[in-house]
Amino acid sequence: MSSLHLAILAPLVLSIFIPLFYRIFRHIHAGWFVLPIPIVLFVYFLTFLPETMRGRSLIEMINWIPSLGIKFTAKVDGLGLLFALLITGIGALVVLYSIYYLAKNKEKLNHFYVYLLLFMGAMLGVVLSDNLIVMYGFWELTSFSSFLLIGYWYERDKSRYGAQKSMLITVFGGLAMLGGIILLYIMTGTFSVTELISQANAIFNNALFDPALVCILLGAFTKSAQFPFYIWLPDAMEAPTPVSAYLHSATMVKAGIYLVARFTPVFGEHFLWFLLVTSVGILTLVWGSIFAVKQTDLKAILAFSTVSQLGLIMSLLGAGAAALHYEFLDENIYTVAVTAAIFHLVNHATFKGSLFMAAGIIDHETGTRDIRKLGGLMHFMPITFTTSIIGAFSMAGLPPFNGFLSKEMFFTAMVHVTEMDLFNLNTWGILFPVLAWIASIFTFVYSMILVFKTFTGKYQPDKLDKKPHEAPMGLLISPVILVSLVIIFGFFPNLLSDSLISPAMASILPSLLEAGEEFMVHISFWHGPNIELFMTLGVIILGIILFKTHAKWKKIYKAVPEKLALNRFYDFLIEGMQSVPYKVTNTYMNGSIRSYLVYIFTFFIVILAATLIGKNAFTFDTSNVSSIGVYEVALAILVVLASICILFAKSRMTSIILLGAVGYTVSLFYVLFRAPDLALTQLVIETISVALFLVCFYHLPKLRRFETRMRFRFTNALISVGVGVMVTLIALSAHSNKLFDSISQYYVENTYTEAAGKNMVNVILVDFRGFDTLFEITVLAIASLGIYSMIKLRLNRRKEE
Amino acid sequence: MEILMAFVIGILFMTATYLMLSKSLLRIIVGTGLLSHGAHLLILTMGGLKRGAAPILGGNAENYTDPLPQALILTAIVISFGVTAFFLVLAYRTYQELGTDNVEEMRGTEKDD
Numbered sequence: 078m079s080s081l082h083l084a085i086l087a088p089l090v091l092s093i094f095i096p097l098f099y100r101i102f103r104h105i106h107a108g109w110f111v112l113p114i115p116i117v118l119f120v121y122f123l124t125f126l127p128e129t130m131r132g133r134s135l136i137e138m139i140n141w142i143p144s145l146g147i148k149f150t151a152k153v154d155g156l157g158l159l160f161a162l163l164i165t166g167i168g169a170l171v172v173l174y175s176i177y178y179l180a181k182n183k184e185k186l187n188h189f190y191v192y193l194l195l196f197m198g199a200m201l202g203v204v205l206s207d208n209l210i211v212m213y214g215f216w217e218l219t220s221f222s223s224f225l226l227i228g229y230w231y232e233r234d235k236s237r238y239g240a241q242k243s244m245l246i247t248v249f250g251g252l253a254m255l256g257g258i259i260l261l262y263i264m265t266g267t268f269s270v271t272e273l274i275s276q277a278n279a280i281f282n283n284a285l286f287d288p289a290l291v292c293i294l295l296g297a298f299t300k301s302a303q304f305p306f307y308i309w310l311p312d313a314m315e316a317p318t319p320v321s322a323y324l325h326s327a328t329m330v331k332a333g334i335y336l337v338a339r340f341t342p343v344f345g346e347h348f349l350w351f352l353l354v355t356s357v358g359i360l361t362l363v364w365g366s367i368f369a370v371k372q373t374d375l376k377a378i379l380a381f382s383t384v385s386q387l388g389l390i391m392s393l394l395g396a397g398a399a400a401l402h403y404e405f406l407d408e409n410i411y412t413v414a415v416t417a418a419i420f421h422l423v424n425h426a427t428f429k430g431s432l433f434m435a436a437g438i439i440d441h442e443t444g445t446r447d448i449r450k451l452g453g454l455m456h457f458m459p460i461t462f463t464t465s466i467i468g469a470f471s472m473a474g475l476p477p478f479n480g481f482l483s484k485e486m487f488f489t490a491m492v493h494v495t496e497m498d499l500f501n502l503n504t505w506g507i508l509f510p511v512l513a514w515i516a517s518i519f520t521f522v523y524s525m526i527l528v529f530k531t532f533t534g535k536y537q538p539d540k541l542d543k544k545p546h547e548a549p550m551g552l553l554i555s556p557v558i559l560v561s562l563v564i565i566f567g568f569f570p571n572l573l574s575d576s577l578i579s580p581a582m583a584s585i586l587p588s589l590l591e592a593g594e595e596f597m598v599h600i601s602f603w604h605g606p607n608i609e610l611f612m613t614l615g616v617i618i619l620g621i622i623l624f625k626t627h628a629k630w631k632k633i634y635k636a637v638p639e640k641l642a643l644n645r646f647y648d649f650l651i652e653g654m655q656s657v658p659y660k661v662t663n664t665y666m667n668g669s670i671r672s673y674l675v676y677i678f679t680f681f682i683v684i685l686a687a688t689l690i691g692k693n694a695f696t697f698d699t700s701n702v703s704s705i706g707v708y709e710v711a712l713a714i715l716v717v718l719a720s721i722c723i724l725f726a727k728s729r730m731t732s733i734i735l736l737g738a739v740g741y742t743v744s745l746f747y748v749l750f751r752a753p754d755l756a757l758t759q760l761v762i763e764t765i766s767v768a769l770f771l772v773c774f775y776h777l778p779k780l781r782r783f784e785t786r787m788r789f790r791f792t793n794a795l796i797s798v799g800v801g802v803m804v805t806l807i808a809l810s811a812h813s814n815k816l817f818d819s820i821s822q823y824y825v826e827n828t829y830t831e832a833a834g835k836n837m838v839n840v841i842l843v844d845f846r847g848f849d850t851l852f853e854i855t856v857l858a859i860a861s862l863g864i865y866s867m868i869k870l871r872l873n874r875r876k877e878e
Numbered sequence: 879m880e881i882l883m884a885f886v887i888g889i890l891f892m893t894a895t896y897l898m899l900s901k902s903l904l905r906i907i908v909g910t911g912l913l914s915h916g917a918h919l920l921i922l923t924m925g926g927l928k929r930g931a932a933p934i935l936g937g938n939a940e941n942y943t944d945p946l947p948q949a950l951i952l953t954a955i956v957i958s959f960g961v962t963a964f965f966l967v968l969a970y971r972t973y974q975e976l977g978t979d980n981v982e983e984m985r986g987t988e989k990d991d
């Protein structure tokens with residue numbers, strides 16, 4: 078157990094103490110106890126920075142299930158550290174924000190912070206585990222904690238719906254990913270990502286390679302809300318805003334991005350990888366941006382915007398994977414896509430986090446998030462306005478903020494796609510920059526809507542529940558810090574390039590580096606009047622036009638059906654999954670005990686007949702039979718007659734007496750078959766049974782004085798004859814087929830020496846098979862308890878009382 | 879003898895099944911009683927019948943019958959008694975509460991609750 082493992086598990090372990098503190102220190106907001114955890118972890122992970130900057134990585138290992146090759150291997154490399162810093166850094170800010178956002182007295186804070194810490198630990202586990210099975214476990218834990226956090230206000234229908242939806246979709250993807258991991262294991266025999274990368278070339282032509290690739294991508298696409306799985310993210314906005322800012326924009330939804338980045342060295346050279354990641358990414362980017370423009374709820378705009386931005390990062394990673402086709406580093410222009418992806422990942426966390434927090438503040442202070450009701454808030458909330466406008470301008474890709482830089486690099490990467498001489502990209506590759514450009518226009522438009530519809534325009538006090546005023550300082554600290562980062566990274570992007578971006582690139586594209594080499598990343602503002610600059614200018618001009626004329630376009634936006642076809646399909650699927658099996662089950666589970674018995678007996682007959690015929694199991698051998706005496710024939714006739722007479726008995730009394738007759742005859746059989754203990758037991762039990770029968774039915778109310786004889790039913794007769802025949806055949810086969818020697822000789826030899834008894838049956842019961850007898854007594858005890866409670870239980874009378 | 883017993887057991891199972899498929903609670907219980915008799919005899923027959931003296935040491939017998947099936951049956955007899963007693967009280971109480979012994983009138987699923 079190294080300090081690294083402790084760091085990963087710390088949030089999980091410490092979450093246990095939160096409810097305790099919550100109970101003891103009622104008057105202190107539980108968030109204050111949580112806040113130190115991410116801060117300490119953030120500082121702890123910062124200490125790894127010098128190592129990863131030198132291109133090294135730290136690996137600590139605990140054996141977990143060595144026989145299956147499952148080890149808890151924690152690995153800190155450039156990529157993992159980048160995510161760990163994001164998780165703990167944003168985590169600290171979100172916890173701070175939540176302290177002021179969630180009221181101390183109204184909310185179940187003990188639940189909230191346990192879920193949040195659960196998520197933090199799980200997410201750290203995902204990005205720092207080298208073993209894929211361990212990673213998968215943490216991965217599902219993130220889905221699970223996300224479910225709990227979305228459903229935090231569980232008394233709301235929408236929360237429960239959103240929680241279930243996100244759970245079903247992300248767990249579906251998680252299971253697909255598990256399938257992919259197992260396929261990779263079958264091919265390579267290892268769960269370690271590091272070892273997988275070293276074997277990547279060997280499995281490239283394996284038949285399982287493509288299925289594994291698709292399965293892994295399913296996991297990534299569902300988690301990162303890519304088309305068509307993005308539908309869970311807008312519904313996840315039912316979670317409290319700190320959660321939306323943390324899980325559903327900055328960290329958890331980026332787990333899919335992480336997965337794609339992590340597996341790029343394994344799959345990256347494959348055409349299918351490039352095709353799926355890049356095109357799904359770019360499609361999500363366009364789709365999300367268009368839907369974002371239509372929304373009227375601030376958080377819904379941000380949700381679709383997140384979907385769209387995740388698509389952007391995804392497409393960049395796909396395009397960057399193409400760099401692996403060129404085995405050189407110098408002048409490999411395609412690596413810029415990976416640089417842009419990582420840079421934008423960080424930028425997105427900063428500006429989207431601040432925007433979510435601003436949306437939360439607006440919701441908190443005005444009581445609504447509907448942009449149709451909002452407007453003119455600039456004068457009431459100047460600080461919130463400032464943070465929002467900086468965040469939104471960064472998202473729109475305007476200088477001098479960090480979003481501008483990564484957007485420019487995104488354009489560069491997309492333009493480079495057209496220049497690749499792979500996969501015929503020089504013909505259809507032109508689609509990528511065009512789609513990227515269109516999506517950027519819409520991104521610009523919704524960013525403007527977000528700020529200007531809220532903060533400028535007409536102030537509508539009559540539509541607001543509360544009188545708006547600036548938020549308290551505590552709520553503003555976190556967004557202000559994030560916005561400062563937006564500006565700092567905008568002016569000094571190279572703060573990140575050597576410390577975080579270059580080491581992370583080394584993890585994504587390791588094969589391009591010779592030993593001791595590292596990626597030289599330099600991000601600059603001014604590249605001269607190139608095509609990207611003109612694309613940005615076009616975005617700004619067209620974007621402003623579209624925004625100014627937004628009202629006129631509303632009809633066209635609405636032409637896309639209001640209720641999404643995809644959502645309808647999901648609802649249909651869920652509804653169908655419940656109602657169809659319910660109907661199917663109801664067709665045969667009809668509540669009649671007779672039907673159930675018919676199923677059981679029919680199954681019994683069919684499966685035994687099939688086995689006897691199919692395995693050719695029936696044998697008949699008369700060579701080893703014992704003699705038949707007169708007594709035995711007489712007893713056999715007696716049993717058969719008595720049992721058949723029961724079928725025709727009219728009254729209860731007759732059938733009970735006939736059952737007794739069968740029982741006593743059976744005990745006589747035991748006498749003849751040299752089983753004295755059985756005969757004695759049977760006699761006693763039979764006597765008690767008959768007495769019990771008579772007592773029970775003597776006391777019964779006389780419903781009908783004369784019972785009708787059983788009516789003959791053909792199906793019943795057929796089934797019972799079938800059962801009888803099958804049992805006879807089995808009895809004959811069992812007699813004729815002695816596969817093993819009897820073990821009775823063991824008892825003959827050992828009964829006296831081992832247990833000092835002479836009656837073998839007794840010794841077996843109390844000694845050799847003592848547990849059987851113990852459980853037999855247990856059954857009797859349970860039966861008697863049941864009988865006792867049935868006699869005591871008076872349902873009707875209790876109702877009357 | 880084993881062949882004869884195989885047929886006796888078959889008939890016991892047949893009548894038991896027919897009774898269990900009927901509507902009356904009492905007949906179902908009688909059916910389970912017959913079924914357990916059949917099962918006990920089946921176990922005994924499988925081990926072979928009359929292959930020696932009763933399984934009690936000290937008689938200086940050359941062979942003993944197989945004691946293991948007998949031990950199993952002894953357990954089974956007691957358990958089937960417990961189950962029958964439970965069934966009987968269940969039927970008795972059902973009569974009292976519902977006023978019927980026809981299982982077709984007792985049918986219902988969770989949906990009906």
